[in-house]
Amino acid sequence: MTATTPLQPAADNVLAVDGVTVRLNGRMILDDVTFAVPPGGFCGLIGSNGAGKTTLLRVLLGLINPGSGQVQVAPSRERGGVAIGYVPQKISLDGDLPLRARDLIGLGLDGQRLGTGWPSRNRRNAIQDMVEAVGAARFADNRVGNLSGGEQQRVMIAQALISRPRLLLLDEPLANLDIRSAAEVVDLLARIARDNGVAIVLSAHDMNPLLRAMDQVVYLADGRAVSGTTDEVIQSGTLSRLYRHDVEVIRAQGRVLVVSGGDPADTDGLHHPGRAV
Numbered sequence: 001m002t003a004t005t006p007l008q009p010a011a012d013n014v015l016a017v018d019g020v021t022v023r024l025n026g027r028m029i030l031d032d033v034t035f036a037v038p039p040g041g042f043c044g045l046i047g048s049n050g051a052g053k054t055t056l057l058r059v060l061l062g063l064i065n066p067g068s069g070q071v072q073v074a075p076s077r078e079r080g081g082v083a084i085g086y087v088p089q090k091i092s093l094d095g096d097l098p099l100r101a102r103d104l105i106g107l108g109l110d111g112q113r114l115g116t117g118w119p120s121r122n123r124r125n126a127i128q129d130m131v132e133a134v135g136a137a138r139f140a141d142n143r144v145g146n147l148s149g150g151e152q153q154r155v156m157i158a159q160a161l162i163s164r165p166r167l168l169l170l171d172e173p174l175a176n177l178d179i180r181s182a183a184e185v186v187d188l189l190a191r192i193a194r195d196n197g198v199a200i201v202l203s204a205h206d207m208n209p210l211l212r213a214m215d216q217v218v219y220l221a222d223g224r225a226v227s228g229t230t231d232e233v234i235q236s237g238t239l240s241r242l243y244r245h246d247v248e249v250i251r252a253q254g255r256v257l258v259v260s261g262g263d264p265a266d267t268d269g270l271h272h273p274g275r276a277v
């Protein structure tokens with residue numbers, strides 16, 4: 001079955017995933033995953049190491065064909081534009097790279113062409129608008145390799161958004177950020193979703209930094225998924241059925257902890273089992 005096909009114009013969702021199953025080298029990696037994200041939706045793809053988050057993102061990007069099921073992505077708003085913006089995991093930019101932050105953002109305009117585009121007023125304006133939209137004005141002329149992790153994330157988000165995709169996928173963008181930088185990136189993404197109607201799917205192993213913004217969760221464990229609102233999914237009963245053993249959801253001081261019956265291995269190392277928040 002085709003991995004990505006255009007949505008019917010009447011459909012409301014930017015992304016619709018229906019019964020996606022993936023086997024790699026004979027192993028079930030994703031098992032009947034179904035969810036949909038509307039315009040402006042902020043969807044957290046939550047799961048521990050090896051749960052299948054990156055594999056699912058690769059399916060959404062059309063890089064892996066599911067064995068069964070299908071993915072529908074709304075087409076780009078503009079002719080020749082891109083439907084999906086993507087911020088990959090583990091960006092590391094060499095300090096010697098002779099590229100300013102604004103140059104890297106501009107490369108996002110050239111994704112469909114070979115080589116960089118010619119400088120033009122439109123191009124410069126588009127880059128400057130994006131620099132301001134992600135709060136990167138202070139460091140836009142710095143070498144990218146000299147930026148902090150949080151600053152680099154802003155630049156990569158700007159690069160992914162400059163071609164105005166309707167769907168933005170981010171693979172563990174908070175992994176190397178401190179609490180404050182993570183909160184700033186999450187607030188930025190929430191604003192982009194709200195103001196521009198961009199649908200966001202963001203993978204993370206810790207849901208806590210996302211609680212302030214995400215309106216939808218796809219929770220993965222061993223390739224199986226439950227999806228719904230945060231309140232629907234992050235519940236002891238729902239997650240116990242997903243994990244196929246008893247887990248408890250504890251809420252304390254605005255944070256969520258998913259705890260298994262004492263053996264840390266039972267939770268796949270998730271959310272520091274048994275430890276106080």
Ligand SMILES: Nc1ncnc2c1ncn2[C@@H]1O[C@H](COP(=O)(O)OP(=O)(O)OP(=O)(O)O)[C@@H](O)[C@H]1O
Binds near residue numbers: 051056
């Ligand atoms: N080509 C492959 N062949 C067999 N197994 C694979 C292949 N690619 C990935 N896997 C397995 O699929 C599972 C899911 O991997 P994936 O990278 O999607 O997890 P993840 O949730 O993104 O994990 P992490 O948080 O560690 O990045 C892992 O157990 C991984 O070893």
